[in-house]
Amino acid sequence: MPELRPFKGIRYNPELIGNFADVICQPYDQITDDMEREYKRRSPYNYVRLVLTKYAEGHDRKKEYADAKRYLEQWLEEKILMQDEKEAIYPYWQEFSIHDKNYLRKGFICLTRLEELGKGNILPHEKTLSKPKEDRLNLLRTTKKDLEPVFLLYTDEKNYVNGLTEETCSKTPLIEVTDDKKVCHKVWSINDARLINKVTKALKQALFVIADGHHRYETAWTYLNELRNINENHPANFKLITLVNIEDPGLVILPTHRLIKNLSSFNLGDFLEKSSKYFEIKKTDRTNITKNLSDQKSGAFGFYSKQTAYIIKLKSNTIMKKILPDRSSAYQDLDVAILHTLLIEKTLSIEPSHIENHVRYERGTEETMKKVDTGEFQFSLLMNATRPEQVKEVAENKERMPQKSTDFFPKLVSGLVSFDIG
Numbered sequence: 001m002p003e004l005r006p007f008k009g010i011r012y013n014p015e016l017i018g019n020f021a022d023v024i025c026q027p028y029d030q031i032t033d034d035m036e037r038e039y040k041r042r043s044p045y046n047y048v049r050l051v052l053t054k055y056a057e058g059h060d061r062k063k064e065y066a067d068a069k070r071y072l073e074q075w076l077e078e079k080i081l082m083q084d085e086k087e088a089i090y091p092y093w094q095e096f097s098i099h100d101k102n103y104l105r106k107g108f109i110c111l112t113r114l115e116e117l118g119k120g121n122i123l124p125h126e127k128t129l130s131k132p133k134e135d136r137l138n139l140l141r142t143t144k145k146d147l148e149p150v151f152l153l154y155t156d157e158k159n160y161v162n163g164l165t166e167e168t169c170s171k172t173p174l175i176e177v178t179d180d181k182k183v184c185h186k187v188w189s190i191n192d193a194r195l196i197n198k199v200t201k202a203l204k205q206a207l208f209v210i211a212d213g214h215h216r217y218e219t220a221w222t223y224l225n226e227l228r229n230i231n232e233n234h235p236a237n238f239k240l241i242t243l244v245n246i247e248d249p250g251l252v253i254l255p256t257h258r259l260i261k262n263l264s265s266f267n268l269g270d271f272l273e274k275s276s277k278y279f280e281i282k283k284t285d286r287t288n289i290t291k292n293l294s295d296q297k298s299g300a301f302g303f304y305s306k307q308t309a310y311i312i313k314l315k316s317n318t319i320m321k322k323i324l325p326d327r328s329s330a331y332q333d334l335d336v337a338i339l340h341t342l343l344i345e346k347t348l349s350i351e352p353s354h355i356e357n358h359v360r361y362e363r364g365t366e367e368t369m370k371k372v373d374t375g376e377f378q379f380s381l382l383m384n385a386t387r388p389e390q391v392k393e394v395a396e397n398k399e400r401m402p403q404k405s406t407d408f409f410p411k412l413v414s415g416l417v418s419f420d421i422g
Contacts, residue, residue: 002121002208003113004200005238006087006191009417010145011175012045013082020177023047024185024415027148029054029132029215045080047415051147055135065142072143083420086191089199090174090417091165092242095184096410098252105250105410106162106169108199109149109187109417111238112208114221122152122208122217123395127403136219144422146220146240148414150213153246153392154206161202162245164195175416183410187417203243209395211244211408235421242412246388254407255385257368258339259360259377263348266378268308274347278319279312290365293382299338302382304369314338330393335383336405343381361404 017023022043025031028051031039039048049071052064075081090109097103117124140146156162168188175187190196210217220239227236244251272281284292284302289309293302299314314320320332323341331337344350350358360377362368368380386406394401 001204002206004089004203004243005111005113006089006196007111007235007238007240007419008084008087009090009109009189010076010081010083010420011417012415013079014175016078016080017045020175020415021179024177024179024413025051026179027212027411027414028052028136030411045075047147050143050145051414052135052139055131061135061138065139068139069143072145084189084191088189088191089196091169091188091190092412092416093169093186094250094410095186096182098254098409103250103252105244105252106165106248107242107244108161108165108190109240109242110200111419112152112241113237114217114224114239116221117210117214117218118398121206122210123398124210124214124217125391125395125401126210126214126405127400132215133219133222136215137222140219140223140421141226144420146419146421148213148216148418149240149242149412150217151211151408151412152208152241152243153211153251153388154203154208154243155247155392156202156206156245157247159245159247161199161243162248164198164202165190177413179410179413181410183413185413185416207392207396208241208243209246209392211391211406212411235419238419238421240417240419246392251388252409253385253388253391254363254409255365255383256361256363256404256407257365257383258344258381259362259368259371260348260358260379260381261360261377262358263350263378266348268305271303271347272310275312275343278315278342278346280315282311282313284309284311286369289382293384296384298333298335298384300384301335301339301343303379304372304382305379306373306375312343314342328394328397328399330390330397331399331401334386334390334394334401334405336386336402339381339383340402363407 023045025039025048031053036048036053039046050068092107092109094105115122168190173186174189178184224236289302292311301312303310324332371377372380
């Protein structure tokens with residue numbers, strides 16, 4: 001069963017940081033080199049100096065790890081960063097809008113005892129890559145600080161846990177800051193031992209599914225297993241996490257569309273003929289493709305090129321059952337599984353080992369089509385979003401989705417609260 005704990009959070013000192021928007025940043029795997037430069041321009045204390053950017057060739061990573069450790073030690077000494085005196089859990093709310101609709105996602109930050117993924121109550125839902133894990137492990141070894149939480153989902157149909165924190169969250173937040181994506185982040189602190197006990201007790205039998213942060217979780221587990229002669233209460237036994245109820249109305253997953261390039265022998269007629277073996281195909285156009293796709297509940301995709309557009313709808317669920325008989329029905333019904341299996345692999349003949357040569361990923365539909373319009377890509381395959389309950393069902397079956405199956409929005413901003421594992 002999962003073990004949750006409060007902790008003494010490390011956070012920016014509000015008396016020395018004038019504007020929190022100058023020091024927070026997006027999670028490391030979202031940060032481009034251009035974003036890094038902008039963050040550093042805003043403040044010498046921006047959190048990007050600690051978490052770095054996503055792994056990229058051309059960076060002097062050894063120096064960056066050492067610099068991150070130096071900044072941490074210096075900022076703690078200068079009281080730029082401070083550690084709370086009492087152990088706490090930290091309610092964390094995010095207010096945001098999508099297409100003029102307002103959302104509020106409620107969660108809380110705490111620690112969980114590490115366990116091997118998929119062997120207990122903490123379940124993965126996506127595959128991971130080795131390079132990001134190696135990068136995060138080297139940073140963790142050097143700094144001995146847990147700088148970014150893993151985003152976990154739990155199920156609480158009656159919303160009991162959030163109800164326990166409502167009174168605290170009616171007060172002035174400890175931190176309130178709006179990021180570049182116009183997401184407002186609010187953090188409170190709960191150090192009442194009785195209240196914390198009620199929260200942890202309510203989730204003793206829960207299953208946790210990783211929404212975002214697989215690499216960070218696996219890194220923490222690897223680091224723990226490197227250590228020798230530590231007792232069960234050593235801080236390295238625990239991972240910084242943010243827990244969100246899968247039933248929360250503010251839990252939003254955005255679709256991640258596929259952009260296709262470098263197919264030298266691609267022919268539209270051949271593609272449509274091969275696709276018709278598995279799909280019903282209907283003509284559409286640029287103006288209507290988004291609505292036509294959203295009208296379909298599952299197993300449907302949009303094909304868009306500069307010349308034409310189609311809605312491609314799976315003929316029958318039995319197709320995936322025949323092709324992937326060893327997979328669960330939850331996996332077989334995933335749009336992303338259908339797309340990769342039937343369109344990318346079987347119709348376009350793109351092998352999984354070569355997918356990076358031909359496939360790129362984009363969030364917004366309009367942005368995706370623009371990249372086709374410019375000629376940067378040959379065409380795009382548009383998708384509807386994976387639903388939260390699908391993520392849970394696949395994880396519970398101990399299966400992992402293809403990469404880029406989910407895009408939980410917004411991300412957990414970095415620089416709110418961290419944890420000392422030294």
